[in-house]
Amino acid sequence: MLLEVKNLRVSYGNIKALHGIDFQVDEGEIVCIIGANGAGKSTTLRAISRMVEVEEGTQMTFMGKDMLKYKPEKVVSELGISHVPEGRRLFGNLTVMENLKLATFARKDKEKIKKDMERMFSIFPRLEERKNQEAGTLSGGEQQMLAVARAYMSAQRVMLLDEPSMGLAPKLMLSMFDSLAEISREGTTILLVEQNARLALKFAQRGYVLETGNLVIEGKSEDLLNDPEVKKAYLGG
C-alpha cells in the first residue's frame, strides 16, 4: 500500500473536523473522496500534506514511513506528494514560469525538471503561451492549469487535488479531467476531493464518501455510482 491512513483525527479549536477516518491509496490509483461542503474533504488533504496538526492516535504511513515525522516541505520534496490546494493559491505576483520554477526549489534533478516542464507544456499548451505573464492575470481555467502544473513540478509520485473542477465551465471541467487522466497515465497516483461527485466518480477507480468528518461509504466508483444512497445524496437522485 502506498498511502495508509488510520484513525485520522483533526480539530480546529473545539470543532472536530475529522473523527478518525481510515483509508488507503495504492500505487498508480485514482481515488476520490466526495462529500458536501464542510464534510472535511480539504482537511483530509491538508492532514496528508502536514499543513494541519493531527490529533493523538492518528497513523499515517507512506511507503512504510511514518508521515508524522515529516514537515510540510519534506512531504513534498522527500516523499514526493504534491498538493493543489483549495482556491489554487497561485503566486499572483510571479509569472507563470516563475510559479513553475519555484515549485522545483528543492529539486536537484535538472534533466528531469526540464522533461517535466516540457510535459506540462505539452499537456497545457496555454501555459507555455503565457509563460511570461503574471499568474494573477490568467483566466480561471488557466489558473487551474497552472495550479496543477505547479504541483506536478514540485512532486509527482502522488498528487492531492482539492476540487479541480471548482469555478470552471463544464467544458473546461471535462478537459481538466482529461489532462489529469493524462498525468496519471505515466504513473502519478491521484487522490482528489470533489463536490462534483458524478464527475469525480467517473474519473476515479475508487471512492470514499465523507460525511461530517466520518467516512460512511467506500467502494469501486461504478458501485458508488449505482449505490442508491449515494445517488440520492450526491448525484441528484
Next chain:
Amino acid sequence: MTFTFFFQNVVNALQWGSFYALIALGYAMVYSILMLFNFAHGDIFMVGSYIGFGVATGLLYLVTSGFIPLPHWLVLVLTIVISMFLTSFVGVIVERIGYRPLRNAPRASAAITGLMIGIILETGNLALLGARRLNFPSLIMSRTYEIGGVFVTNKKILVVLVSIGLMLALDQFVRKTKWGMAMRAMSYDFVVVPLMGVSIDVIAPLTFAIGSGLAAAGGVLYGIAYPILDPYMGILIGWKAFVAAILGGRGSIMGAALAGFLLGFIEIFVAMIFPSTLRDLIAFSIVLAILTFRPYGFFGKPYSAKLRL
C-alpha cells in the same frame, strides 16, 4: 535661496536618505515575507556599526603593526564586507531565538519580542563595552571637492554610491535568484510556500541575514560619516527607517528604499527652511499627511493575507 545652496542640500539629503534606505530595506523585507515588524532592526544597525568598529580597529592594527600590508581602500572594503557578514548572523540568531518560536503567535507578541530584543542589544552592549562612546576609526582621509559651488566630500560620495550599489544588488537578487523568487512568493502568500517544497526555515533566516547585512553596511557608513558610536544610536534612526518602510508600501522592497531617500529629503529640506528644532515635527507631519492620502504607502497595494491553507 540660491541654486548652489539648493544642490548642497540635495547632496546632504542623498547621504542622509541612504542611511534610512539601507535600514528600511530590512524592515520591508521581513515584513513583506513574515508579516511582522522586526522592531529590533534599528538596534541591529547599531550592532552592525559596533561590529564595523571592531573589524576596522582590528584591520588597522594588523596594517599599522605591519602584519598584513593592506592598502587603505582594501581595509575600507573589507570592513564593510566583513561587518555585513558578521552582522547577518546576528539577524539569523534574532530570527531563530526571537521570532521562530512565535511564528504562529499573535502578531502583537512578535512586535513586543522585537522591542525586547532591541533593549537586550542596547543594554547588552552597554554591559559589554560600558557607557563610553566610541570613536569610529578613520578609514578614509576626508577630501572635499567643489563642483560649481557645491561642496561634496569623498565620504558622502562613498555613502551614496555604496548604498545605491547594494540596493541594485538586492534588486537583482530578489528578481533573478530562486531564493529571491521564494521571497516574492512568500510576500504574496506565505502559507502555501511549503507546498512548493520550500522551507520557511530557510527563507526566513535568509531574509533576516540580508536585512541585517544591509543595516550593518548602513552602520559602517554611518560610522564613517559620523564617527561617534553609542548603544542607543539605532533607536531614532531605526524608527524613522520604519516610517520609511511603511511609506514605501507593504511588499515593495524598492519602495522602502525610495521612501528612505524621500524621508532624507524631507528632513533636510525642512531643516533648510525652518529652525532645525522643528525638523522632526514638520517632517513627520508631512509623512502623516502623505499616509492620509495614500494609506497603503507609495507602492503598496490593498492586501489581506490568508493566514491558513
